[in-house]
Amino acid sequence: MDNVYSLLAFVLLAGMILGSALLVVTLRNLVHSVLWLIVMFIGVAGTFLLLNADFVAAVQVLVYAGAVCIMLVFGVMLVQRPNMEHSNPINWRFKLAAPLVGGLFIVIGLLTAKSQLVVSGQEVPAQTVQALAPILLNDFVIPFEVAAILLTVALTGALLLVKEVKANGNGS
Amino acid sequence: MGTALNPSYFMVLSAALFAIGLYGALSRKNAIAVLISIEIMLTAVNINLVAINKFLTPEAFIGQIFAIFVITVAAAEVGLGLAIIIAIYRNRHTVDLDDFNWMKW
Numbered sequence: 001m002d003n004v005y006s007l008l009a010f011v012l013l014a015g016m017i018l019g020s021a022l023l024v025v026t027l028r029n030l031v032h033s034v035l036w037l038i039v040m041f042i043g044v045a046g047t048f049l050l051l052n053a054d055f056v057a058a059v060q061v062l063v064y065a066g067a068v069c070i071m072l073v074f075g076v077m078l079v080q081r082p083n084m085e086h087s088n089p090i091n092w093r094f095k096l097a098a099p100l101v102g103g104l105f106i107v108i109g110l111l112t113a114k115s116q117l118v119v120s121g122q123e124v125p126a127q128t129v130q131a132l133a134p135i136l137l138n139d140f141v142i143p144f145e146v147a148a149i150l151l152t153v154a155l156t157g158a159l160l161l162v163k164e165v166k167a168n169g170n171g172s
Numbered sequence: 173m174g175t176a177l178n179p180s181y182f183m184v185l186s187a188a189l190f191a192i193g194l195y196g197a198l199s200r201k202n203a204i205a206v207l208i209s210i211e212i213m214l215t216a217v218n219i220n221l222v223a224i225n226k227f228l229t230p231e232a233f234i235g236q237i238f239a240i241f242v243i244t245v246a247a248a249e250v251g252l253g254l255a256i257i258i259a260i261y262r263n264r265h266t267v268d269l270d271d272f273n274w275m276k277w
Contacts, residue, residue: 097198108184132236162259
């Protein structure tokens with residue numbers, strides 16, 4: 001009975017994710033695209049909960065649905081066009097892109113259907129959050145510190161990039 | 173067993189999400205929309221990593237660690253990408269990718 005409920009949850013979450021992702025890439029108004037992106041990220045967080053990845057689900061909501069989407073909304077406001085209705089036009093390449101991504105999806109689907117996955121029958125440990133810290137601070141301590149440096153450098157660089165251009169842009 | 177969740181379901185979901193993101197990245201004109209599409213593609217990869225982690229190696233949490241690193245890099249990428257787009261907008265007054273042609277031969 002538990003299986004039926006998890007399958008139902010998967011179908012609902014997959015519909016929510018794919019529907020809102022399609023709306024994100026097809027809507028004409030960029031602000032609406034960003035709002036549907038938040039719906040998609042929350043659906044993905046639900047999928048992570050279904051997969052017993054509690055910490056990743058929490059990080060998904062905090063980082064993506066919170067920080068990244070707010071940053072994107074501010075970006076849209078800073079480069080606002082006169083008419084928001086047609087702020088997200090499509091270019092001529094969509095005729096090329098549609099068969100390309102359709103073919104890619106079919107190829108990945110066929111490969112998935114053919115692949116023999118060795119599913120381990122083990123249960124996921126009850127506490128999934130506590131197990132992450134020892135791995136992150138023993139085996140992955142160098143990538144962990146590199147990620148910290150990367151974030152610092154990227155955000156400082158972003159600040160510098162925007163500030164410098166503003167100082168030059170006023171003079172020209 | 174017929175109704176149990178299968179890793180193939182999640183891989184097909186992730187492939188569909190990746191295809192949608194790729195379509196958006198190829199077919200949009202607005203640079204911010206392309207950034208959003210790249211975020212969708214990275215999220216699709218995360219679903220795959222976490223699903224494989226659950227079904228194939230539930231005791232080791234390597235897939236979740238990879239997903240966390242992907243989220244970190246994606247956050248840095250979107251911050252830097254938006255800064256570059258805003259900088260270009262201040263010089264050129266456009267975010268249309270087809271107008272970014274001053275390095276064209």
